[in-house]
Amino acid sequence: MTQEAQLASDLTRAMQASNVDATIALLEKALDTFEQLGVQTKHQVLLEAVSNRITMLLDRDMEALAKADIFSYNVQQASVYPLTKSPDDLFNHGLLYQDSADYILADKALARHFLVEFAQGKLSLNDNDVALNCFIQLYQQCLQDSHYADLLMLVDEALNFIESNLDDLAGFDEFEQFDVNDFSLHHKDLNFYDSVGPYPFLVTVSEIARSYAMRGYYQTMVNYLRDRQAVNFELVDTFITLSPIEDEQLKPWLGEMRESPEHETRALFSPQPNGFIEYRFNKLGAAIPEFREAGHKSAKAFLDYVFQAKS
Secondary structure, eight states: OOHHHHHHHHHHHHHHOSSHHHHHHHHHHHHHHHHHHOOOGGGHHHHHHHHHHHHHHHHHHHHHHHHSOHHHHHHTSOOSHHHHOOGGGGEETTEEOTTHHHHHHHOHHHHHHHHHHHHTTOSOOTTOHHHHHHHHHHHHHHHHOGGGGGGHHHHHHHHHHHHHTHHHHHTGGGGTTOOGGGOOTTOGGGOOSSOOTTHHHHHHHHHHHHHHHHHHHHHHHHHHHHTTOOOOOOOOOOOEEEOOOOOTTTGGGOSEEOSSTTSOOOEEEEEOTTSOEEEEESSOSSSOHHHHHHHHHHHHHHHHHHHHHHO
């Protein structure tokens, strides 16, 4: 391929790239070729189009950031730790960046800092796979590597913190005034979403069920880790099976449960051919089968009660 053809190819690919970084990288490559060839008028239109696309992508990303939950956005970004070398730059608003665990697991001083922050309640744990994954992996490392064994004392302090704050961490603090006996499709406290029909009821069911599940998950995790039992991560895709839901009002609304279009799916009701309902959580803690099973068992008792009460 000639340089001229390569230039046109790079500019065309830049026009088709879906994110700013890829577009800019391709544009920079094209500009290098431009310098070697000299300015070619016939490519000016493509250059302007790529420039306009970068502006559009930046505007789109800023709009997405404005809509996104700031915690969800931050935890998906790379940390600035490699630049600053400050342990504080492994976290943002109590959440770990996507690459923070790599540094924590590779550096004992950072691991110690992480566990101290954990035990002092400075990390946001509920519904945060990143922190729990890191914590459990670090626990395994302490068991397997004698160099890290002295950190197990800090692991136990973190477990004490979890057990002492179980309801808050599981999210029960959001439903302090909630009385399960008042559960009704028309109960005023269940209609605080901008929606119609029974959907707010099902969203609220999912939120409360998740609180039960996280409580069961945390308690089992505490017991396992205190007993120094080894745990194994598995790519498990588990779910809860519910008896057929008899309430005809609810059936058309079963499906993805989310607070708003901007939020990811928190749970999923999937009707099965035999009439039973398959219920799945999204991101129910780190993928430890024993922990997730305990969470499901805890949540199923609540879900069974709710839907039996409605049938």
